[in-house]
Amino acid sequence: MKILVTGGTNGMGKGVAEVLAGADNQSHEIIILCRSKQLGEKVREEIKVKTLNEKVSLVICDLTKLSDVKNAINDIHSKHTYLDGLFINAGLGYAAERVETEDGMDPHFQVNYLSHFMLTLNLLSLLEKSPTGGRVIFNVTEGGKINWDDLQMENDWGYEAGIKQAMAAKRLFLIKLDELYKNKKNYCLSFIGFQIPKTVWTNQVNIIPAPMRIIATTMKAFGRFITIEECGKIMFPLFVEDQKDSLKKSGKLITFKNNEWKEMKEDMTVLNPDALDKLWKISLELCADEETNQIAQSLLSPE
């Protein structure tokens, strides 16, 4: 399998990349999308040494910049003729203040959602060429709401609200994609929202303020966290399972409990068709990219 992981330099993305690289006789190829070349090279080396898998490559992209996303898309298309999987994972977590992106957006909205919207749409053609059945796994959590009147959270900002809005946006996006693909004659891609059942001990612990770190460390002592490797092992089957099993999960928000995949109840606000269309339209406007618009148009037009 050839799988692209966004945010594979730390946390959940790194856990998934490592487990995939080490599994099935090192047969899987991993592409890590990351913002720092230096950190990316270090992680690539670490994974190679640990798993003996040589097929780990990098795509450099800072998701706070749509111009970087555009370059990354071109880079991926120039090097790959297909992709089997995409892990939509990279995310900004704790932030002390709202640092608007160069594109004038809320950083959580752009990094965690919008840049991934543009990336995913532009990689669908590669996923459609997957010999094993392309799949996109979204790292999401339940809840959250879209602040329609203040999407960029200029008037009322909080990092948690920013994370949650992006989570809701990612779920709206995957449901829309699933709907569009289910209407296609050659229904072939799956779009799965996965919520990790336990909190993962990630790089976030190094970013949060000291008092929060003390609480987290205490909770860790009580077994409230799992490691990034454990996270990778839980998520691994989603990337390699048979296409028919993957398609059964498409369009759903799922988790893994008591040794099985469980579907979670999705919010009515996220299932609202008007909200799906509204966010889709706004996202295309914000990307302001001709190619992305054409891809969206072709998905909407009947075959």
Ligand SMILES: NC(=O)c1ccc[n+]([C@@H]2O[C@H](COP(=O)([O-])OP(=O)(O)OC[C@H]3O[C@@H](n4cnc5c(N)ncnc54)[C@H](OP(=O)(O)O)[C@@H]3O)[C@@H](O)[C@H]2O)c1
């Ligand atoms: N931890 C959990 O328990 C948990 C649970 C559910 C969902 N999540 C979600 O999972 C995702 C990953 O979180 P994590 O806990 O694994 O955090 P993490 O350890 O901080 O990892 C975040 C990853 O995203 C990358 N990233 C951040 N900003 C970026 C940007 N502008 N451009 C490109 N890459 C960027 C980071 O790159 P660098 O290495 O360069 O910083 C890193 O690889 C987030 O969306 C989070 O909300 C986490």
